[in-house]
Structures are given as C-alpha cells and as structure tokens.
Amino acid sequence: MAASAQLTKTDAVSLKEHETEWNEIFHEIHTAVDAVAFQDGHIDYHELEDFFTVNKKLADKYNMQCWTNAETFDRDMPIKFLPIKFEKLRLKLEAARKAGYDKAITFEFSHFMSPQSAYLQAGHLYNRYKEYIATL
Numbered sequence: 001m002a003a004s005a006q007l008t009k010t011d012a013v014s015l016k017e018h019e020t021e022w023n024e025i026f027h028e029i030h031t032a033v034d035a036v037a038f039q040d041g042h043i044d045y046h047e048l049e050d051f052f053t054v055n056k057k058l059a060d061k062y063n064m065q066c067w068t069n070a071e072t073f074d075r076d077m078p079i080k081f082l083p084i085k086f087e088k089l090r091l092k093l094e095a096a097r098k099a100g101y102d103k104a105i106t107f108e109f110s111h112f113m114s115p116q117s118a119y120l121q122a123g124h125l126y127n128r129y130k131e132y133i134a135t136l
Contacts, residue, residue, distance in 0.1 A: 015047070019054045023061075030062035037105055040092050041071040048092060052099035067103040068096035072112040072125065083112040083121040086128040093132070 013021075026036075036059055043051050052068065059066035070092045073081035093104060106113060115123035 012042075015050055015054060018051060019058065022055070022058055026058050026062040026064070030064060033064055035059075035065035035067060037067040037069040039069045039071055039107055040096075041073075041075050045088070045091055045095075048095035049098050052096050052101065056100045065103070066101060067105055068092065068101050070096070070104055070106050072106045072108065072122075081112070083117075083119050083125050086125055086132075089125065089129065090132060 036055070038051075038055055040048060040051075056066045070089060072084050072089060074084045074088065075081065096104060111117055111122070112119065113122050113126050113129065115126050117123065
C-alpha cells in the first residue's frame with residue numbers, strides 16, 4: 001500500500017497490530033536473524049518511541065539486536081524527496097535512544113546525508129549529525 005497514491009492515515013497499522021504481526025514474524029525467523037532495523041518513515045513523530053519500544057521488546061524476546069534505520073529524507077515535503085531537517089532526524093534518534101536502542105543506520109546516506117550528494121543540504125545534515133554525536 002505504501003507505493004500507492006491511495007494510502008491514507010486510516011490505513012495505518014495500529015501499535016497492537018504491529019506488535020502482533022512482528023511477534024509472529026520474529027517467532028519464525030529468530031533462529032536465522034541476528035539483528036533487525038526497521039525504517040522509521042511510516043510512523044508519525046509522536047508515535048516513534050512507542051513503536052521503537054515494541055520493536056526493542058520483541059527483539060529482546062527473541063534474542064536479536066534492534067537498531068533504528070533512520071530515514072534521512074523528508075516525506076512531509078511536496079517535492080519527494082529532500083534531505084530531512086536535522087531537528088526531525090534528532091527527534092527520531094532521541095526516540096530510539098529512549099527505547100533502548102544503541103545502534104543506528106540510515107536510509108539513505110548517499111543521497112540525503114552525504115557531503116558528496118547533489119543536495120547541498122545533505123552535507124549540512126551530515127555536519128549537524130556529527131556535532132550531535134559528539135555531544136553524546
């Protein structure tokens with residue numbers, strides 16, 4: 001549904017549905033998978049910590065590592081897609097940290113966060129991220 005222009009907020013998966021579905025999936029795959037990293041772009045900012053907490057709880061239950069996969073592009077812009085503002089990225093990273101995550105990866109560094117990106121903003125996002133990491 002995410003690839004469709006017809007997707008609406010009413011189609012969103014609830015926290016409970018997410019937990020039930022991923023519990024079933026983890027139950028089946030946990031002997032073959034060491035780590036999981038959910039992309040965060042499909043979750044509203046105010047729900048991030050709740051979804052991250054469920055993901056971490058399930059990963060712990062099945063003895064898997066749980067990383068955040070922070071999307072570094074902005075889905076809220078009329079032009080899809082531009083590098084995300086650092087404040088939004090920081091919200092995502094802080095929510096993951098509060099949920100107990102200690103590792104993060106990103107989708108997609110080369111276009112939206114790399115200093116070598118065609119987007120000038122990407123290099124600035126990278127610099128702000130490095131400044132943020134230095135404070136931890």
